[in-house]
Structures are given as structure tokens and as C-alpha cells.
Amino acid sequence: MRTAWWVAAGVAALALAAPAFLPHPDAVDFAGMLAGPSAAHPLGTDQLGRDLLARTVHGGRLTVGLALSAVLVTGVVGVAVGSLAAVAGPFGRAVMRVVDVLAAIPVVLFGLLAAVALGPGVGSLLVAVTVIAWTPFARQAYLLALAERQREYVTAAVALGAGPGRVLTRHVARNLVPPLAAHACVRFASTLLTVSGLSFLGLGVQPPTAEWGAMVAEGREYLFGAPQVVLVPSLAVVLTAGTALWWGRRWERVGAR
Incomplete structure (x- = not known):
């Protein structure tokens, strides 16, 4: 587990430092459009001659940053709501029924509505991935907290006079x-x-603006002539998501011990 932490820290540091040594992601070179990998452009160039490595790194900072920010915000809100609902009795159960209704709304559909209301852009994107995305965290925290409350150590803490808040923060959390x-x-x-x-x-x-999904959309017309334009950002999405899932499995093993 410690090795995995060092590897993750090294990759993050490289991603943060790399833009200082790479070309500007929006630098256009019409003489080098759709060029293959070379010493000057290790991953090739796109349809405007822009360096794919530079755009992928810069786009990763934006894509991963938006996703990470959304998960942090929705995680804090959802865990707080779910944990408090678990000790709030009938009121908590009523809150969770509302959460269940909100959780049934697809995020992509909500994103479409946000884009119509606010217009396309980062603002509507953030609304789409935060406004209702806290509900899965709330459901997970609620179910876990209810299960923990049935354990013997919680029963012993309550018998010794601990209140719901102390049990939740000092023992269950x-x-x-x-x-x-x-x-x-x-x-x-x-x-x-x-x-x-x-x-x-x-x-x-x-x-x-360099962003992985937007890069795939821009380059899809050149998939067969210059596949790197689509494959590079697509692989970045797949590898990053796969790494996150791998970390999830690691945390599951920690919890199972």
C-alpha cells in the first residue's frame, strides 16, 4: 500500500510539473498538422498541429481537477447527510426517502438540463456533477452507519452514557x-x-481549451487518418478511471481486514 502511495504521489507531481517543460497546449503549427510521434512531439500532433502530449497533460489537470473537486464536495456533503440521518430516527428515514428520489435522476440528464438553463461551459458542467451527485455518498454512509450502530462496541459505548453525536464521531466514523x-x-x-x-x-x-472529452470530440473526424488524435485522450480517460477503480479495490481490502 505504501508503494502505491509513492507511485501515485510521483505521477501527480510529474503531472503538475510537466507543463513547465512542454509546449503551450494552444500553440498552432499548420506545417505539422496530424504528424505522428517524433522527438519534437512524442505523441504526435492534432489537426491544428498542436502538441498532443502538452494538450493531454494540460487537459488532464482540468478533467481530473474537475472530477476530484466534485467528488470532494459531494463526498463531504453526502457523508454528512447520510451519517446524521442514521442517528436522526424517523426524520432521518424521511430524509433518505428524498435522497432515494434524487438518486434516481441520471447525472447526464441533469447535465443536459443544466446546459439548457446555464449554457454549455464549465459552470453547467460543475452543476451537473455536484448538485445531485452527493446522493450515492449519502446512501452509502447511511447504510454503513446503521450497520455499525448494531455492533457490540457501539452498544457498550451507549451503555456507558455516550450520546448519538459522540458515538458517531468517536466510534463509528x-x-x-x-x-x-x-x-x-x-x-x-x-x-x-x-x-x-x-x-x-x-x-x-x-x-x-484542452480537456480530454473535448479533445476526443475535436479529433473524431481524423480517427482513421491520424488515430493518435483520439486514442491519446481516450487512453488517458480509461487509464485514469482504471487506476481509480484499482485504488477502490485496495481500500476494500483494507476495510475487510
Whole structure:
């Protein structure tokens, strides 16, 4: 587990530092359009001669940053709502019924509505991936907290006079970290695909800004002539989502110990 942390930290540091050594992602070179990999452009260029490596790195900072920010915000809100509902009795159960209704709304559909109301852009994208995306965290935290409340150590704490708030914060919360961390990794992968998908549909980040989904949309017309234009950002999405799911499995094993 420690090795995995060091690897993840190294990749993150490289992603943050790389833009300082790469060409500008919007630098156009009409003489080098759709060029294959070379020493000057290790991953080739796109339809405007822009360096694909530079655009992929810069686009990753935006795509991953949006997904990570959305998961952090929705995770905090959802875990707070679900945990409090678990100790709130009938009121908490009523809150969770509302959560169930909101959770049934597809995020992509909500993104379409947000784009119609606010117009395409980062703002509508953030609304799409945050406004109702906290509900899975709330359901997960609620079910986990209810299960933990039935354990003997909680019964003993209550018998010693601990109130609901103390039981939740001092005893239950730390046992919820591994399963909720695993759930957050899964939600990150899902949110990453949603961010990229909405941008691909033209509802999120707009060209010429480098973003993985928008890059795939821009380059799909050149798939057969210059496949790197589509394959590079597509592989970036798949590998990043796959890595998040791998981390989720690691957290599941930690929780199972």
C-alpha cells in the first residue's frame, strides 16, 4: 500500500510539473498538422498541429481537477447527510426517502438540463456533477452507519452514557473510512467519465481549451487518418478511471481486514 502511495504521489507531481517543460497546449503549427510521434512531439500532433502530449497533460489537470473537486464536495456533503440521518430516527428515514428520489435522476440528464438553463461551459458542467451527485455518498454512509450502530462496541459505548453525536464521531466514523474511501474512488471514476462525456457532447468544457472529452470530440473526424488524435485522450480517460477503480479495490481490502 505504501508503494502505491509513492507511485501515485510521483505521477501527480510529474503531472503538475510537466507543463513547465512542454509546449503551450494552444500553440498552432499548420506545417505539422496530424504528424505522428517524433522527438519534437512524442505523441504526435492534432489537426491544428498542436502538441498532443502538452494538450493531454494540460487537459488532464482540468478533467481530473474537475472530477476530484466534485467528488470532494459531494463526498463531504453526502457523508454528512447520510451519517446524521442514521442517528436522526424517523426524520432521518424521511430524509433518505428524498435522497432515494434524487438518486434516481441520471447525472447526464441533469447535465443536459443544466446546459439548457446555464449554457454549455464549465459552470453547467460543475452543476451537473455536484448538485445531485452527493446522493450515492449519502446512501452509502447511511447504510454503513446503521450497520455499525448494531455492533457490540457501539452498544457498550451507549451503555456507558455516550450520546448519538459522540458515538458517531468517536466510534463509528473511523470504521467508515475504508468503505467510504473505496466508494469515493468508484465515484471519482464515474465522475471522470461524466465530465469527459459531457464535454464530448459539447455541454462542458468548450474548445479550444484542452480537456480530454473535448479533445476526443475535436479529433473524431481524423480517427482513421491520424488515430493518435483520439486514442491519446481516450487512453488517458480509461487509464485514469482504471487506476481509480484499482485504488477502490485496495481500500476494500483494507476495510475487510
